[in-house]
Amino acid sequence: DADVTQTPRNRITKTGKRIMLECSQTKGHDRMYWYRQDPGLGLRLIYYSFDVKDINKGEISDGYSVSRQAQAKFSLSLESAIPNQTALYFCATSDFYSGRETQYFGPGTRLLVL
Amino acid sequence: AQSVTQLGSHVSVSEGALVLLRCNYSSSVPPYLFWYVQYPNQGLQLLLKYTTGATLVKGINGFEAEFKKSETSFHLTKPSAHMSDAAEYFCAVSPSSNTGKLIFGQGTTLQVKP
Numbered sequence: 001d002a003d004v005t006q007t008p009r010n011r012i013t014k015t016g017k018r019i020m021l022e023c024s025q026t027k028g029h030d031r032m033y034w035y036r037q038d039p040g041l042g043l044r045l046i047y048y049s050f051d052v053k054d055i056n057k058g059e060i061s062d063g064y065s066v067s068r069q070a071q072a073k074f075s076l077s078l079e080s081a082i083p084n085q086t087a088l089y090f091c092a093t094s095d096f097y098s099g100r101e102t103q104y105f106g107p108g109t110r111l112l113v114l
Numbered sequence: 115a116q117s118v119t120q121l122g123s124h125v126s127v128s129e130g131a132l133v134l135l136r137c138n139y140s141s142s143v144p145p146y147l148f149w150y151v152q153y154p155n156q157g158l159q160l161l162l163k164y165t166t167g168a169t170l171v172k173g174i175n176g177f178e179a180e181f182k183k184s185e186t187s188f189h190l191t192k193p194s195a196h197m198s199d200a201a202e203y204f205c206a207v208s209p210s211s212n213t214g215k216l217i218f219g220q221g222t223t224l225q226v227k228p
Contacts, residue, residue, distance in 0.1 A: 004157070031214050040123065042204060042218035043158075050214060058215070090157060094214055102148070103216060105157035 003027045004106035006091050012112045013081050021076045021109050023091030031094045032074040033103065034058075034066060036087040043090065049074055081113045116141045116209035120219035128227050133177075133192040135222050137205030140186060146208040147188040148216065149179055153201045161203075164188065175199070200226045 004025045013019050023032065030051050035043040035058075045058030047066040055068060063085060067075045078085055088110050092103040121136040139145060146165050150158040162173025169181040175198075179190045188205060205219040 033214070035218075040220055042118075042220045043206075043216075044218070045215060048214060092158075096214070102160055102163060103158075105150075105159070107155075107157045 004091060004093055004104055006089075006106040006109050008109060009107065010110045012114065014114050015082055017081050019078045019081055019111070021078075021089055021091075021111070023074045023076070023106060025072050025091075025093045025104075025106075027093055027095070027104060028071075029093035029095040029104070030071060031096065032068065033092040033094070034064075034074070034076045035090045035092065036060070036085075037090060037108075038087050046076065046089075078111075078113075081111075083113045086111060086113045116145075116207055116217050118205050118207050118217055118219035120203075120205050120222050122222055123220060124223045124225065126225040126227060127195045129197055130194050133190070133195045133199065133224065135190040135203050135205075135224065137179075137188045137190065137219060138186055139188060139205070139207045141207055141209045143209060147179075147181060148206040148208070149173065149177070149188075149190050150204045150206060151201050152204065152221075158204065161190070195224075195226045197226050197228065200224055 007022045033048040034046040037043050049055045049068045065077045091106040094103045117140050119138045148163045149161040152158050162171045164171045164181045172178045177192045202223050206216045
């Protein structure tokens with residue numbers, strides 16, 4: 001089984017709809033991240049969390065919110081989806097104590113906002 | 115501000131030829147540097163990383179990279195390309211310790227021709 005899983009893998013939604021992307025990990029890592037990938041722009045950090053009570057905005061947090069329900073779960077929400085949020089979204093995890101800054105990525109969620 | 119620049123969004127080589135993917139970074143403090151690979155429809159996988167010590171870093175699948183502080187570069191090389199190396203490659207920098215944040219380059223798509 002994969003260490004970092006994301007659900008759904010693909011999602012089509014309409015402008016204005018609320019949508020949640022979920023991430024779970026079995027690596028036992030304390031840190032979790034959400035990125036979006038757009039062609040020609042690489043990956044950009046949306047939010048990150050160092051533990052359940054520590055959530056931080058990343059480079060492009062506007063229009064997004066997150067919830068760290070447990071050490072192993074980190075959800076990303078689009079409160080009112082818009083077309084320019086169409087992208088590939090990745091969750092990642094890391095553990096400060098064993099591999100400093102090495103991040104392990106999930107398979108991604110491809111989101112299309114119509 | 116820290117940044118990463120990958121020179122060339124697309125690189126095409128023949129099977130068996132040298133692979134060279136270029137990465138330059140800017141960082142006001144000694145960085146940690148990473149190369150990730152993304153195969154089609156998959157998440158990112160760590161190829162190699164530089165933290166401290168030896169400046170020539172060997173990674174998986176025959177890839178290696180050399181940290182050159184004077185040139186602020188971390189170019190990725192492989193002596194002989196294989197068809198299975200076709201993927202998108204991302205250079206990333208962690209600009210300071212214990213922040214958990216990665217800054218990614220724009221990505222380079224490697225095409226390997228038979």
